[in-house]
Amino acid sequence: GERITTDDKIVSINPANKEELIGRVSKANKDLAEKAMNTAYETFQTWRKFKPESRADILFRAAAIIRRRKHEFSALLTKEAGKPWNEADADTAEAIDFLEFYARQMLQIKDGVKVESRPGEYNRYGYIPLGVGIVISPWNFPFAIMAGTTVAAIVTGNTVLLKPASTTPVVAAKFVEVMEEAGLPKGVLNYVPGSGAEVGDYLVDHPKTRFISFTGSRDVGVRIYERASKVNEGQIWLKRVIAEMGGKDTIVVDSDSDLELAAKSIVASSFGFSGQKCSACSRAIVLEDVYDTVLDRVVELTKELTVGNPVDRSNFMGPVIDQAAFDKIMSYVEIGKEEGRLMAGGEGDNSTGFFVQPTIFADLKREDRLMKEEIFGPVVAFAKAKDFTEAIEIANDTDYGLTGAVITNNRAHIDQAKEDFHVG
Structure with missing residues (x-):
């Protein structure tokens, strides 16, 4: 919920025209990552108790906002990621679909699953949020995958630190603004653009990190998987890693x-x-x-x-x-x-x-x-x-x-x- 400006910037340029500046975003360092983590951890204690229907409603509202601004986002994808229009349009459409899909999924699973009970006992199978998640998103689907992995975590009651790809940070910043406009409480989604070596590793290793959702290269994904497997001091769980990596189609x-x-x-x-x-x-x-x-x-x-x-x-x-x-x-x-x-x-x-x-x-x-x-x-x-x-x-x-x-x-x-x- 707090806008922080730093002297150190990530500069986004148009890959089709190196002279064209798309935007600058303030670069998070380790101290700011720690601040974001503590905010997300505190916010999780209240966000996890929000009604699932209310969390889903925020996603529906965000989808409606993006649908109205669809061509603006697609144009940004063409400029920032160099996507041809048909690919950019599909990327935006997929982001909208993810918001709608995860919101509807949440409404389906909010009551858990029916399980049998014997006389004299009551068994219940429900879903609980995990905690603070780190979302590390790719530049090639800088809207769809970034938004999809983020809102899947949020609608299920988790709080998120979003570290977008350094080549496409502007579209991620615009998405965070949409989520804010849709009514997402402050501290649920925390935007921390920064270097993988400094901010990425620090957050992957952090004892308060509960899960990491990563899309990117095989080398980085394997490294995250390895680092996340270590239990650091103060950590009370094994971290969960969702990693979607390279391909040789x-x-x-x-x-x-x-x-x-x-x-x-x-x-x-x-x-x-x-x-x-x-x-x-x-x-x-x-x-x-x-x-x-x-x-x-x-x-x-x-x-x-x-x-x-x-x-x-x-x-x-x-x-x-x-x-x-x-x-x-x-x-x-x-x-x-x-x-x-x-x-x-x-x-x-x-x-x-x-x-x-x-x-x-x-x-x-x-x-x-x-x-x-x-x-x-x-x-x-x-x-x-x-x-x-x-x-x-x-x-x-x-x-x-x-x-x-x-x-x-x-x-x-x-x-x-x-x-x-x-x-x-």
């Missing part, structure tokens, strides 16, 4: 399938939002008898795509998020040139913004780095499989298992994929 294309649908799906999934999703197609594994047909069509479709500032609605693809992402993706392009055959793209330009051309590599082997490591950019690797069983084996041959797709008209192969494709 695969589209498997069977020989018995709609090949035009397959090609269009690969292009849309690989290059939508510049491939910056854990669910973006990073590998296309195609059965050998249709491999060339699918590959050629994907190359054709990719060469029709336009890349540029997403403010121009005619551009299919915008920038990648920042210089570090640009450098990482371009280094994988160089690896790809050694491992496979460059079919499209392979170029980047960071003079005005962080733009990478949609890139396709063909003829990768299952052990190649492009087939195993998360790139998080507009780069897709094609590999050939001799039959459907081998295609699933290649798809599973990575550390990641978040999402995947199979395009086939063969019902037996659909059932096989349900059992053997390690995703979800």
Whole structure:
């Protein structure tokens, strides 16, 4: 409830136009994180006793406010995260859906679950809030995932410290203002933008932290999981960690399938939002008898795509998020040139913004780095499989298992994929 200004700022710029400043937010340090934690801990004692219906109502009101300001938020996502309009619009819509969904879920579970009782006793199964949660949200869905993970915790009676991604702090600040306008009592949601090394680690380790909800990279997620497993002095629980991390999404294309649908799906999934999703197609594994047909069509479709500032609605693809992402993706392009055959793209330009051309590599082997490591950019690797069983084996041959797709008209192969494709 208290607005604090610091000299140290996080500066948010437009990744499509490095000269354009989107906003500055005050940067929290360890002392402010401690202050926020104590506020959240004290507020939890009253917030947990709020009627579930009243907590849900705040989410319904916030959803209504955002629905009225939908295009403003989408425009902010285009400017701050470089999202093309269709992706930005979907991000805002998903944020509204999360608010509505969790509010309705709360109304469903508020009375607990019926359990049997013997004569002379009364058994009850109810849900209780956990405590103070740390929400560490990502930059690639800076509204939907940030809002969804925050309100799921709040509506169930927990208080939250929200540490948004440092590249997209403005949309998070605007969301916090909406929650305040919707009637959320002060101290329930505490906005603490800051560095992961300073503020993030401190809050993950804090004895008053009850749970951590994290979305981001595998390295950071594993580190949080490890740190949260230690019981610090004054801690009276084992911390709960919800971690959604990286992906190496695969589209498997069977020989018995709609090949035009397959090609269009690969292009849309690989290059939508510049491939910056854990669910973006990073590998296309195609059965050998249709491999060339699918590959050629994907190359054709990719060469029709336009890349540029997403403010121009005619551009299919915008920038990648920042210089570090640009450098990482371009280094994988160089690896790809050694491992496979460059079919499209392979170029980047960071003079005005962080733009990478949609890139396709063909003829990768299952052990190649492009087939195993998360790139998080507009780069897709094609590999050939001799039959459907081998295609699933290649798809599973990575550390990641978040999402995947199979395009086939063969019902037996659909059932096989349900059992053997390690995703979800």
